[in-house]
Amino acid sequence: MPQIPPLKALWAFDALGRAGSVALAAAELGVTPGAISQQVTRLGELLAVQLVARSGRGLVLTELGRLYHAEIRRGFAALEGAQDVLDRAREDAAIRLSCLTSVLMKWIGPRIFDWQSQHPGARLSLTGSDIEPDLIRGEADFRIYYGGRIHPAHHAVLFTDHVVPACAPELIAGHPLRDPADVLAFPLVSIVWNRRFAPGPEWSVWAERIGASAPESALSYSLSGSAIDAAVAGRGFVLAQISFIAEELRSGRLVVPFDIRLPLSEPYYLAWTEAALAKPDARALHRWLLATGRAQGIISAG
Structure with missing residues (x-):
């Protein structure tokens, strides 16, 4: 087998050939010009070939x-x-979890740090999108989605959520609520659900539940997370998913004067592929997601 010259000498010669000068080659490699000249001279001697010639001072x-x-x-x-x-293979080793946007903002986002603290070496990529990725073609490893859509990958029920009327405490300060119907006297924030989902819970349904009629909503959003943020800002009551407002309730930014819940018409699902489970820490994430979903289902049902 032919003897290969030392790598240092080859690096120096390559840098000189690309840079065109000893000084620039030295700057690129972080060495002195003398070191470049020495390595290039040594390479020529080893090969018994004149690789360079002097031209002026270079x-x-x-x-x-x-x-x-x-x-x-x-x-x-x-x-x-x-x-x-x-490098690309390392990037591909990251576990890619795709969620509906509000699920990422309000449910997975605040909780995923617990899992990461238990798996500090895990690499995780989170994406919020209302467009379903093609798991079979590798567009994501896991997907949290809503409704009874038959997913071509493996899937399991995560939990069925419930909604409850919530507001900022400042909104009702000085206005004691004695009856659930009193909620309807305040501005109502609505969430307009995507058409491809089953009809979402509406104020009219909640009002009917308590034997009242709901007025028109003062404000509506297409994202649950944005509607919840509006309620936190004191814009009105929102029929918020219990899974989405855990942190707001814990911190006191939202309150629930009357715990009268409506279930969503369909559950959330987790979908995945067998290939996804082969990634480092993917099975641990899979188990954690299912366990967290089961726990959320119990909390949401009350």
Whole structure:
């Protein structure tokens, strides 16, 4: 097998060939110009070929030097390409969890840090989207979605959520509520659900539950997270999913004067592929998601 010159000498020669001067090559590699000259001279001696010639106060590649540089440049390019492949493989090793946007904002987002603290080496990529990814084609590893859509990947029920009227405590300060119907006298914030989902819970249904009629909503949002934020800001009552307002209730930013709940018409599901479970820590995340979903279902049902 032919003897390969030392890597340091090859690096120095490659840098000189690309930079065109000893000073620039030295700056690129973080060494002195003398070190570059020494390594290039050593390489020529090992190969028994004159690779460079003096030109003024610098060095230039000879004809043989240019031919040799072109070949080793291809070799270094191949090594750089191999590193790129490895970097991409590492990126692909990240577990990609796709969720409905509000689920990411209000349910998974605040809770995922608990899982990460137990798996500090895990790499996780979270995406919020109302467009269903194709898990079979590798667009995501796990997907949390709503409704009875038959997913081509493996799937399991996470939990069925409930909604409850919630508001900022400042909204009702000085206005004691004696009856659930008193809620309807305040501005009502509505959530307009995506058409592809079953009809979401509406104020009219909640009002009917308590034997009253609901006025028109003062404000409506297409995202549950935005509607909840509006309620926190004191804009009115919102029929909020219990899973989405745990932190707001805990911190006192939202209150529930009357705990009268309506169930969502369908549950949330978790979908995944067998290939996803082969990734590092993916099975642990899978178990945690299912367990967290079961616990949420109990909390939401009251």
